[in-house]
Amino acid sequence: MTETLAFSSEAMKKYEWLLTRYPTRQAALLPTLRIAESEFGELGVPQMRYVADLMEIPPALVFGVVTFYTHYRRAGVGTYHLQVCSTLSCALRGAGDVVQRITERLGIGTGETSECGLFTLSKVECLGSCDTAPVIQCNDDYHEGLSLEDVDALIQQLRDEAGKGSA
Amino acid sequence: MSFRKIFTQHIHEEKCHSLSFYQKNGGYEQARKSLHDWQPDDLIETVKAANLRGRGGAGFPTGVKWGFVPKNTDKPKYLAVNADESEPGTFKDRLIMEKNPHLLLEGIIICCKAVGIHHAYIYIRGEFVFAANRLQNAIDRAYSEGILGENCLGSDFTLDVTLHRGAGAYICGEETGMLSSLEGDRGQPKLKPPFPAVEGLFGCPTVVNNVETLANLPYILEIGAEAYGKIGPEKSPGPKLFCVSGHVEKPGVFELPMGISLRTLIDEHAGGVWKGRKLKAVIPGGSSAHVLRADECDVDMDIESLAAAGTMLGSAGVIVMDETTCMVDALLNIMRFYHHESCGQCTPCREGTGWLEKIAHRIAIGEGRMEDMDLVTEVCDRMVGKTICALADAAAFPAESIVNKFREDFVAAIENGGSPAWIKRHPASTGGAATHV
Ligand SMILES: Cc1cc2nc3c(=O)[nH]c(=O)nc-3n(C[C@H](O)[C@H](O)[C@H](O)COP(=O)(O)O)c2cc1C
Ligand code: SF4
Ligand code: FES
Numbered sequence: 177m178t179e180t181l182a183f184s185s186e187a188m189k190k191y192e193w194l195l196t197r198y199p200t201r202q203a204a205l206l207p208t209l210r211i212a213e214s215e216f217g218e219l220g221v222p223q224m225r226y227v228a229d230l231m232e233i234p235p236a237l238v239f240g241v242v243t244f245y246t247h248y249r250r251a252g253v254g255t256y257h258l259q260v261c262s263t264l265s266c267a268l269r270g271a272g273d274v275v276q277r278i279t280e281r282l283g284i285g286t287g288e289t290s291e292c293g294l295f296t297l298s299k300v301e302c303l304g305s306c307d308t309a310p311v312i313q314c315n316d317d318y319h320e321g322l323s324l325e326d327v328d329a330l331i332q333q334l335r336d337e338a339g340k341g342s343a
Numbered sequence: 344m345s346f347r348k349i350f351t352q353h354i355h356e357e358k359c360h361s362l363s364f365y366q367k368n369g370g371y372e373q374a375r376k377s378l379h380d381w382q383p384d385d386l387i388e389t390v391k392a393a394n395l396r397g398r399g400g401a402g403f404p405t406g407v408k409w410g411f412v413p414k415n416t417d418k419p420k421y422l423a424v425n426a427d428e429s430e431p432g433t434f435k436d437r438l439i440m441e442k443n444p445h446l447l448l449e450g451i452i453i454c455c456k457a458v459g460i461h462h463a464y465i466y467i468r469g470e471f472v473f474a475a476n477r478l479q480n481a482i483d484r485a486y487s488e489g490i491l492g493e494n495c496l497g498s499d500f501t502l503d504v505t506l507h508r509g510a511g512a513y514i515c516g517e518e519t520g521m522l523s524s525l526e527g528d529r530g531q532p533k534l535k536p537p538f539p540a541v542e543g544l545f546g547c548p549t550v551v552n553n554v555e556t557l558a559n560l561p562y563i564l565e566i567g568a569e570a571y572g573k574i575g576p577e578k579s580p581g582p583k584l585f586c587v588s589g590h591v592e593k594p595g596v597f598e599l600p601m602g603i604s605l606r607t608l609i610d611e612h613a614g615g616v617w618k619g620r621k622l623k624a625v626i627p628g629g630s631s632a633h634v635l636r637a638d639e640c641d642v643d644m645d646i647e648s649l650a651a652a653g654t655m656l657g658s659a660g661v662i663v664m665d666e667t668t669c670m671v672d673a674l675l676n677i678m679r680f681y682h683h684e685s686c687g688q689c690t691p692c693r694e695g696t697g698w699l700e701k702i703a704h705r706i707a708i709g710e711g712r713m714e715d716m717d718l719v720t721e722v723c724d725r726m727v728g729k730t731i732c733a734l735a736d737a738a739a740f741p742a743e744s745i746v747n748k749f750r751e752d753f754v755a756a757i758e759n760g761g762s763p764a765w766i767k768r769h770p771a772s773t774g775g776a777a778t779h780v
Contacts, residue, residue, distance in 0.1 A: 197505045199419075199545050202527035206510055237528075244529035247469040247511030263431045264630055264676050265588035265662055301513065301680055302431040303470055306588035306660070307595045316472040 181226045187215050191230070202233055205241060213249050220251030246300065254289045254296035256334045259313040262299040265306035274310045275299060277327045294338055295331075346574065349562045349582050350555070351598040354442040360477055362484045365445040371490060373561040374452040378498035381564075386457035390560070392568035396579045399425050399516075399553030400629065400657045402646045409458050409550060411540035418547040422455055422463035423525060423539070425553045427509060427516035429468055430629035431680060432660030435584035436554035438596050440467070440474040443558070444481035448504065450557030452495060453564065455502050458550055462503045466521050469510040479506050513684035517732045518551040520686065531686045532732035555584055575601030579646040583659060587613040590620070590665035602645040609640075609663060620665040624749070628657025630677050631737030633744035634670075654744075669762045670749035674742065675703035681738035692735035695726040699742050706753060709761030716753050719746045 183191060190211055194204040208227055209219060216223045219242055228235040242248050249257070258278060262271050275286065278297050282290050289296040305311045308320030312330070319330055353359040353368065365371070377386060391406030412420060424447070428436040439447055451463050467475050482504050485491040493501045507525055514520040515530040522544050524530035543549025559581055563571045574580045583601045585608055588594045592614030599608070605627060609615065616622050622637040627644065633654035635642070642652045649656045664673060682696040702719055705711050723739035730736075746753060756762045761769070 197503075200526065203525060203545070205527035206524065207508065209510070210508060240529055241527070245469070245510035245512050247509075262676075263680055264673065265432055267676050268589045268662075268664060268668065301683065302429060304428045304434045304437050304468065306432055306434055306662075307586065309588060309594070313470060318473070
């Protein structure tokens with residue numbers, strides 16, 4: 177990677193504000209990683225290194241933190257990260273069928289990304305929305321109470337959205 | 344006194360989350376009184392007298408916890424609001440944050456005045472993006488209206504509130520795991536003592552309270568400890584949010600007095616077991632609680648009654664399973680969760696949750712042995728009470744109760760070559776890699 181990474185001035189402002197909210201610098205690490213995630217689109221090794229340098233904390237600590245949590249966008253994830261809740265309440269109401277449907281429609285298994293780079297399929301744990309099971313979190317948005325037809329419609333909607341973006 | 348809803352009475356109104364709506368309905372009056380008229384010790388005594396018990400899972404008396412915070416200390420004190428809501432089957436704090444964020448902020452002000460805290464952190468799970476935005480907007484509004492910040496509500500009290508987003512880890516709901524995470528570290532729990540009240544966030548005295556716990560405070564001040572104590576059972580009173588999910592007609596969050604019967608909750612409020620089927624099992628307090636068989640469900644939903652029934656109120660996440668549910672599959676699902684979420688620090692938890700998943704898995708795919716049922720109990724015995732935090736217990740409680748109360752399902756799976764779902768998917772199975780949900 178030759179391109180040098182850097183926060184935009186707006187992101188830098190947010191980061192500096194963050195530092196005023198905590199008595200230690202390290203406490204701002206999780207929210208700073210969020211900024212990095214939205215600035216750079218993903219958190220790969222170069223991005224993590226950038227954050228470590230910026231915050232003057234050891235890279236190993238940053239790697240340790242990023243890998244401990246499941247919600248950061250790691251490198252290699254598709255444009256749309258379909259995260260299907262597979263915990264008990266969702267499993268009782270058809271989460272397994274939802275996963276299967278996505279696999280059929282997109283030809284990808286759990287943990288895989290579609291060839292077009294648009295979709296990644298993951299199973300995740302309880303999303304705190306069990307009353308509207310089954311639930312998919314796609315990037316930041318929840319899609320709740322999904323029938324299999326809803327799953328098809330969601331995939332179509334995302335495809336359309338992506339098509340518009342590149343047009 | 345008739346029961347008045349305090350969390351959900353307005354949730355169907357479009358602007359219920361706005362500051363103007365909240366204030367029109369008496370919002371921030373109790374915070375104002377607490378800042379101007381109340382002495383901190385009197386606030387603590389009132390919360391003690393009201394018998395408010397923590398709504399995060401452990402049910403610890405809130406006023407008593409506040410009382411543990413040292414009064415004379417040079418260190419700053421903190422409030423860490425537990426908005427991690429990651430216990431499977433639980434979705435109540437999200438409702439408060441999305442629909443009634445100012446109620447939470449008002450509760451925070453009251454707590455901070457009582458304990459002498461000038462900075463509160465709200466630790467919200469990373470997945471709750473919508474709730475986090477709502478809450479951040481409410482915080483921003485409260486600052487700009489002089490409700491937070493310096494001279495809160497015209498008093499000489501200063502209070503900062505910072506929203507802190509987690510990043511996906513169940514263990515950050517455990518209070519010391521949450522503090523580690525707030526400090527910018529991996530969310531690994533710490534040995535207690537020292538308890539957070541004495542040495543918590545950044546090494547300073549810290550109150551950890553759940554969102555719903557804090558959201559009770561304005562109401563306690565409004566109606567007084569005595570009246571509050573009369574809502575529901577004496578030892579764990581108050582209005583309560585019950586989450587019902589799984590095989591019911593109308594899953595949802597229901598605000599009812601503590602001590603409502605489990606049957607009423609399921610049959611009347613949640614519309615009964617779905618598709619006209621029969622009830623098989625209920626986990627009453629989030630997936631960490633002991634399971635109840637259908638014939639054990641004549642029980643009241645409060646801390647003491649559920650403890651007497653051998654389970655717990657926990658987070659009040661009621662997961663209902665109908666007669667078609669195979670408890671082997673349920674066990675596998677729950678154990679996969681705990682194995683995945685164990686932070687790995689303690690051997691009994693790291694290995695134990697792995698074993699439990701492995702045993703459940705092999706029974707589900709038809710490779711189980713009769714001895715496996717006792718093996719589950721044995722593994723659980725080696726986990727409970729032997730670890731840094733209660734996640735090991737949280738895995739062991741459902742495991743031992745599911746196996747021992749539904750032995751017939753396990754025997755059938757062992758004898759028939761797997762759970763019914765597995766057999767259906769692999770009619771001529773000789774075992775192999777399972778793709779169970
Ligand atoms: C494994 C584990 C997970 C927990 N998850 C949560 C949670 O998501 N939300 C919560 O409020 N409490 C959770 N708790 C309970 C907290 O440790 C703590 O008791 C609670 O936040 C205290 O607040 P309260 O007294 O107001 O209930 C969890 C506990 C354990 C052991
Ligand atoms: S009991 Fe489990 S989750 Fe808790 S600290 Fe030990 S290993 Fe981590
Ligand atoms: S089990 Fe899927 S949201 Fe809770």
